[in-house]
Amino acid sequence: MAALKIDQLLRLTWFLGAYAIRQEAKAQKIPGIMHLECAVNMVEATAAALSDWPNGFHLLLDELGKRTSLEASGNKLPAHFGRFYPTLYKSFPEPSFSFLREGFESYIGDHWSGQLNKRNRRFSQASRDSHEWISIKEAAKILHMRTTKVRELVENGLLIGRLFATASGRKMGAVLKDSVTLTAVGQAGLVTLAEAKEMSGFSKKRLYKLLGDGYLRAARGPGVDGYPIWQFERAALEEAIRLTKGEART
Template sequence: MFGLLINPQPQSDESLLGYLQRLAGANGLAGDELIKAFEQAEAGDIAVWFSRFEPPVSWSSVSEELRKPKTKALKVWSLRHKRYCACCLAESAYWKETWDLTLVTTCSLHGVQLQDRCPGCSVKINHGAMLANSCKSCGYLLTEQIVEIPAADSHSAWMTTALEARLSKNFKLGNSGLDALTYEQLHVLSSRLAVRSVRSESTKPLKVAGSGSLEVSRHLAQAAGQVLMNWPRAFRDLLSDLRDARSDGKDWKLTSAFGSIYRDIHHDLEAPCFDFVRSEFESYVKDAWQAPLSKRNRYLSEKTIQDHRWVSIEEAARLTGLLRSFVERLHDHGELESREIAHSSGRKLKVVDVALLRELSLRMQGSVNMRQAAKLRMRPAKSSTQPRKAKTWCALKFKWAPVLAF
């Protein structure tokens, strides 16, 4: 495609941008000039060029991003902001494809944070630094270190390892859950969980200023890794934290209680590969949501709505077949656990645990009230013989319990 004399083979995990810079350097060209030529090339010419060697997994996706940049707020690839591991550059002298991923902020090989500034002059590095692995401002070699590199935290390191594994040609997707996600799908899930974790009050679209920069990416990678490496417990903790942060006494609606993450889970993550996220959310609602669920909710399953424990007193009476007045008396006597839900209009609604009411209802089957018990005492025995009469009273004694006082 370029008609160059020297065409070195790319490394199996080499960055496309890094290879273009290395190719330019081998032929005495300016790196930016070759990158511009690649961006303006026809798709067919690029496909033919790729067919001459076996390109790394990322090149097809990165090629599209270079030639037709997407407008998404949180992109999979951060191509404008360069980052690197000085130890890797010193050992292998090429830029790795995973360093271009937005949520990769650590080096899995050396266990340190990636860098995006020149150790000599602290200027942020750009594409030009990839040509000779040196700072374009001061000429400092990026393979040398004059300061200690911070160690990677466990959450960001987990995020890096998970994404790197999916870029390997030998990686095999699992059948379900996180193991079934590609690196692009994992990025989509991770970025949404991360943004909702660090911006719990935000109801705006998924936007984070400077998300491609290493400084911001570190926060996002750490937040996402914290949730995903401890799935599903940490996800449930996140849901509880989001609800607590938004609690204002009127959080009986799921949309108002959980904010944007509720839409993320059921609308923006609607692909079948994210079914396990929705399933875990419904499990959380079943266990922890102590308010009524709307029967018209189109996101929750019918079973979750029907089996939900917390309902109004009127609904509890209908579901159990008991009189409403009787349910109210149980509530007033403290036999039923209840919650008070405030509507935006100011109206208040009492809800009770229908599962507990069902248990009480089962225990009351066969019970008699005081008037019925009195009638049983006055019922004559069928036999006039004394032994038969004693046996009848003995049998009746066990039939009286339990006796209701209502």
């Protein structure tokens, strides 16, 4: 920040000061800009945003974000922050403004519960990779299940995420990446139908009958989440085997 030239500092003041005092879609079109009072307000607002870096800047972003809820913005950064977002990257590409971009990306990393993907190409790859939230679609791909099942898991509290409907009625949302990872690890310990057949000594026909009769409950499968392979929790399978063989002895 100390390395900024006077013309760069003026550009930055025009940018941050305008959004700080107006917070409108076209904040930099300022009526009365030639009045001293307006200019003083912009300089003071810029100084506040740059002080105690990056906390002052993050407070400004808090205020900008209050204009539009995550639901109303459709979980999209450009809609949530308006022209501030593209202007920050297009108008300040110089290396000397890297602190500005890094400050914005650190704020998004800490506060944005929407996903970041390839569309957010202005963000560094490191910021996209380290972001804690992913889309419903990406979570479904990792977990090998339908997006409707992912939404159901979120609604039932089995995945940590947030869902909302846009103004057009489209269902959107994001899932915490760590939550998806834990679920994927749990799925790795599931037993397939072929493995269940080997463990129990039962035929596939008998295992299907246990499913139909309610003795055995599948964790995944065609009739559960659309996954093509039937899978079972090991403990549930062992209990079903025990009960079935116990009945056979009586």
